[in-house]
Amino acid sequence: xxxxxxxxxLLEVRNVSKYFGSVIALRDISMQVxxxxxxCVLGDNGAGKSTLIKILSGVHPHDExxxxxxxxxxxxxxxxxxxxxxxSVVFQDLATVPLMSxxxxxxxxxxxxxxFGPARRLDTGFAKRVMREEMGKMGIDVRDPNQAVGTLSGGxxxxxxxxxxxYFGAKVLILDEPTSALGVRQSGIVLKYVVQARERxxxxxxxxxxxxxxxxxxxxxxxxxxxxxxxAYAKHETSLEELTRMMAGGEELERLSRELEKLAADPEMxxxxxxxxxxxx
Amino acid sequence: xxxASTQPRPSPAPQQAGAGRDERLAGVSVLVRLLQRPELxxxxxxxxxxxxxxxxxxxxxxxxxxxxxxQNWTDAASTYGIMAVAVALLMIGGEFDLSAGVMTGTxxxxxxxxxxxxxxxxxxxxxxxxxFAGIIGAANGMLxxxxxxxxxxxxxxxxxxxxGVDVGVTRLLTNTVRFDISDQAPGFVSAQSIxxxxxxxxxNFQDAVLWWIAITVIATVVLTQTTFGNWxxxxxxxxxxxxxxxxxxxxxxxxxxxxxxxSAAVVGIMVALRFKGIQSGQGVGLEFFYIIAAVVGGCxxxxxxxxxxxxxxxxxxxxFAQIGIIFANWxxxxxxxxxxxxxxxxxxxxxxxxxxxxxxxR
Numbered sequence: 001x002x003x004x005x006x007x008x009x010l011l012e013v014r015n016v017s018k019y020f021g022s023v024i025a026l027r028d029i030s031m032q033v034x035x036x037x038x039x040c041v042l043g044d045n046g047a048g049k050s051t052l053i054k055i056l057s058g059v060h061p062h063d064e065x066x067x068x069x070x071x072x073x074x075x076x077x078x079x080x081x082x083x084x085x086x087x088s089v090v091f092q093d094l095a096t097v098p099l100m101s102x103x104x105x106x107x108x109x110x111x112x113x114x115x116f117g118p119a120r121r122l123d124t125g126f127a128k129r130v131m132r133e134e135m136g137k138m139g140i141d142v143r144d145p146n147q148a149v150g151t152l153s154g155g156x157x158x159x160x161x162x163x164x165x166x167y168f169g170a171k172v173l174i175l176d177e178p179t180s181a182l183g184v185r186q187s188g189i190v191l192k193y194v195v196q197a198r199e200r201x202x203x204x205x206x207x208x209x210x211x212x213x214x215x216x217x218x219x220x221x222x223x224x225x226x227x228x229x230x231x232a233y234a235k236h237e238t239s240l241e242e243l244t245r246m247m248a249g250g251e252e253l254e255r256l257s258r259e260l261e262k263l264a265a266d267p268e269m270x271x272x273x274x275x276x277x278x279x280x281x
Numbered sequence: 282x283x284x285a286s287t288q289p290r291p292s293p294a295p296q297q298a299g300a301g302r303d304e305r306l307a308g309v310s311v312l313v314r315l316l317q318r319p320e321l322x323x324x325x326x327x328x329x330x331x332x333x334x335x336x337x338x339x340x341x342x343x344x345x346x347x348x349x350x351x352q353n354w355t356d357a358a359s360t361y362g363i364m365a366v367a368v369a370l371l372m373i374g375g376e377f378d379l380s381a382g383v384m385t386g387t388x389x390x391x392x393x394x395x396x397x398x399x400x401x402x403x404x405x406x407x408x409x410x411x412x413f414a415g416i417i418g419a420a421n422g423m424l425x426x427x428x429x430x431x432x433x434x435x436x437x438x439x440x441x442x443x444x445g446v447d448v449g450v451t452r453l454l455t456n457t458v459r460f461d462i463s464d465q466a467p468g469f470v471s472a473q474s475i476x477x478x479x480x481x482x483x484x485n486f487q488d489a490v491l492w493w494i495a496i497t498v499i500a501t502v503v504l505t506q507t508t509f510g511n512w513x514x515x516x517x518x519x520x521x522x523x524x525x526x527x528x529x530x531x532x533x534x535x536x537x538x539x540x541x542x543x544s545a546a547v548v549g550i551m552v553a554l555r556f557k558g559i560q561s562g563q564g565v566g567l568e569f570f571y572i573i574a575a576v577v578g579g580c581x582x583x584x585x586x587x588x589x590x591x592x593x594x595x596x597x598x599x600x601f602a603q604i605g606i607i608f609a610n611w612x613x614x615x616x617x618x619x620x621x622x623x624x625x626x627x628x629x630x631x632x633x634x635x636x637x638x639x640x641x642x643r
Contacts, residue, residue, distance in 0.1 A: 080527065091525060097518035099585040100511075108515050109526035111508040121506040 008071040009034050010203040011056070011087065011172045016065035018051055025051040028065070029229050031222045033172055033203040038194060040206045040214035042247055043224035049207050052224070053176055056205070057089045058082030086171035092181060095161035098150030102142055105149050106131040106164050134163040137200075138193055154182045155189035162193050166202065173197055174205040179213050191217050211243040223247070319579030320591030322630045326577065326623065327594045327601070334605025345608045352484045358600025359489035360385075360548045362593045364567070365574035366493075366500045367544035369592035371537045372575050373504070375517035375584030376425060376432040378541045380417075380439035382568030387443045388414055388549030389559035390451055393460025396469075403468035403554075407476075410546050417443075418542025422535030432538075444565055451561035461558040469554070476547075477555030489551050493593065496544075500589035513537065518585025573620055574599055577627040598623060 009032040018026040026048045033039045043049045054060045055067070058076030066073050069085050076082045079089075096105045103124075112123040112130075128145040135142045138159050149157055158178050165173055175194065179187040194217045197204050208214050214221065221238060223230040223246055230246065260273035338345040344353075364381060371378055388410050395406035421439055425432045451458055464470065479485035504510040512533045515523035524530050545564070553559040576582065577598060578591025599620065606616050 083527075089525075093522075095522065095525075097515050097522050097585065099518045099581075100514050104511055104514065108511060108523065109528045111511055113508060120508075121502070122508060122511065124506070 009068075010070065011205075012066075012068040012071075013052075013056070014066040014068065016055065016062045016067065018055060018060065019063050024227050026055070026062075026227050029224070030065075031229075031232060032220070033205055034219075035171070035203050036198055036201050037219040038198050038204040038206055038217050039220045039222060040208065040218035041222045041224065042208060042211060042214055042243065043230075044209055044247065046226065047224040048227040049209075049224060050176075051227075053089060053174055053205075053207060056082070056172075056174060057087060083168075083170075086169055087174065088165035088168070088170035088172070089174040089176060090158065090161040090165055090178065092177045096149045096157050099148055101146045102135075102149055102152070102160060103128045103131045103145040105160060106134070106167075110168060130167065131163075134167045135159070138163050138196060153186055153189075155186040155193075158190050159193050162197060166197065166200065170202065172203045172205065174207065176207050177209075178206070179208060179210065187213060209247070211240060211247050215240040215243055319586060319588045320594060321579075322627065323578045323591040323594035323598070326627065327598050330598050330601045330605075330623070334601055334609065337605070337609040337611075339610040340608045345605055348484050350604065350608070352486050354597075354600040354604040355490045356487045356600075357603045358596045359487055359493040360551065361567075361570055361574055361599050362493040362596035363489065363496050363548055364541075364544055364571040365578065365592040365596040366496050366589045367541040368568075368571040369575035369578060369580045369587050369589055370500060370504065370513060371541050372572075372580045372582065373517045373584060373587040374513045374534055374537045375520065376534060376537065377436060377572070378421065378538060379433065379436040379568050380421065380443055381436075381541055381545050381571055382564045382566060383440050383443045383447065384414065384417065384542050384545035384564065385549040385552065385567065386447050386559065386561070386563030386565065387417075388546035389553035389563055390447055390460055390549075390561060392550055392553045393462050393559050394450070394454060396462050396466050397460055398454060400466075403466055403472040405468075407472060407550055410550060411543055414542040414546030415539050418539035419535055421542065422538030425538070426531040426534055440568070447563075448561045458561045459558055460553075462553060464557055472550075473554045476551045477553075487555075489548075492547070492551075493596075497589055497593040504589055509533070509536075514585055516584075570599055570620075573624050576631065577623055579627075579631060581631055582628075595627075 011033040013029055013031045016026060016029045017024070029048075029052065031039065031041075041049055041052065051060065055062045058079045058081050061075060067076075068074065069087070074085060076085070097108065100108070104127075107127050112126050113120045114123045114126075115121055131145055132142050140156060140159055149160060152160070158175075162173065162175070178190050178194075182190060191213060194204055194206055198217075198219075206214060206218065215235075219235055221231075221233045221235070221243060223232070223243075258273075258277075335343070335346050344350040364385070368378060368381055391413055392403075392406050392410045395401045395409060396403055399406075401409070417439070421432070421436055424430075424435045428435070448458065451460065462469070464473070474488075476488060478488050480488065480491070504513060512523065512528045515528050516530045516533045520530050549559070549564070552563060574595030575587065575592045577595035578588060578593065580587030580592065602616055602619050602623075606613055606619065
């Protein structure tokens, strides 16, 4: 929270570009993530959302521009380094192992142990207790820590992954399309967790292509289109209708119609331009 | 009893509510927790098969339920059990090893070759065989994780390569299909006392039974109580999810392949020392018995679920069947049919369990 007060963002992306061979995956992207805020990244398929996540989480290095954590320029050598810097990604489908119990999932990859050498074993009691506490903070009362994660609902499974990331020191939480495979009710539950993470002072990056999910929880909105920044808005600068229209490619269509209008000398072209503008609305 | 039940008992419900959240742990009924265990089906199955063969026992004095009978079926089950535990851990880790059977033969033959041809001390030969098995296991594992081909195919290839090598090399060196190991070889007596001897004098239980029990206990502790055990479940359950949270997926799988091959070597050493020699065809076909034991013991073929104790119980069922059918005076070929039926039932039960455990609600 203190960071957002003195104005230094938890995470800042400055003019970042990424190329895969001759393909420009991202060009000149800038965005800021503040503590206690939800930054929504909106874009259609192929907009570059996945590439952006991969840069932020250390999977790909960026080719141009700067990545700043707490105001300091960084370059991640891999996902582990990003996680050490407090940036955690919760993937839609890669979040949990369905057949494993909740407590085993919660500590997977970072298991707490007691004893030394060959006597080193899992600290099962500690793991179960902490998992229940952390899930409790998200408003989920786990009755049986041995319950398989696969028996939880989609929203609850996301909650396990979010609670795990928060417990292991995430300052910036990247949620990759957390609602895309969920029904209306389960999406609502996930959105509740997004708000909860924000209330706890985390910087949340919420990746989605659904403005109806983004607008109610978001503080800032970053729109990507074909690898380029289409716009960045604070909540008071935009509305759900505007976001929806822009997501549908409305602004591009409108610009196209204006250009056409300028060029158009004959009435037939003017008619086409007018129709395009209608469509853009 | 009915008198005692008229006493007013304090209801457990308010106690639970008053003692806070942790008390709700105990609220999950013992029955439900028991049903969650993967080895429960195998335990019930083992009891049923034991009772079946106890009742059809045609031997005078009911040998099957005697201690002498126990010596028989534990002997039959022990080497299956040692291997089934390894195969079960590998299966929980999401992989198969079809070369596990033939590896017992290859290892025993290598031991025989080193002792009879190179005049190596038996203990030195044992160490060499274990290292060799580790390398074969690592090769299996590396091929699987590097090529991303199904382990079924990779280890099927290893199986056939080794099967040919076993017979080919044995014939080349001995002109027979067998290595005979002399009990005069240096270190033989001490090695045999560990790997191929007996205990409990009048009954003469096989040493392999102790190995089997020890391995089952250690494997259970590793699987359920250690970080590595957690990784085994994770790489079999969802390798991508495991990788995403930093589990070394490839390393975990390679270690499991090495463990399986080294277990096969231990069994091969046991056979070679106990019988003072080994046939070139030793172990071929046994891989399916190991897989049957693991699956009957509650392991899912798709990985991520199972237990070492269950696999041991599966091996015990195989031991019951092998000895029980002889004692019942049945044609021993019914043994295979019997195991086939057991496998069918076990897979049916496992599938139900998996549906309940893994069915994802959206």
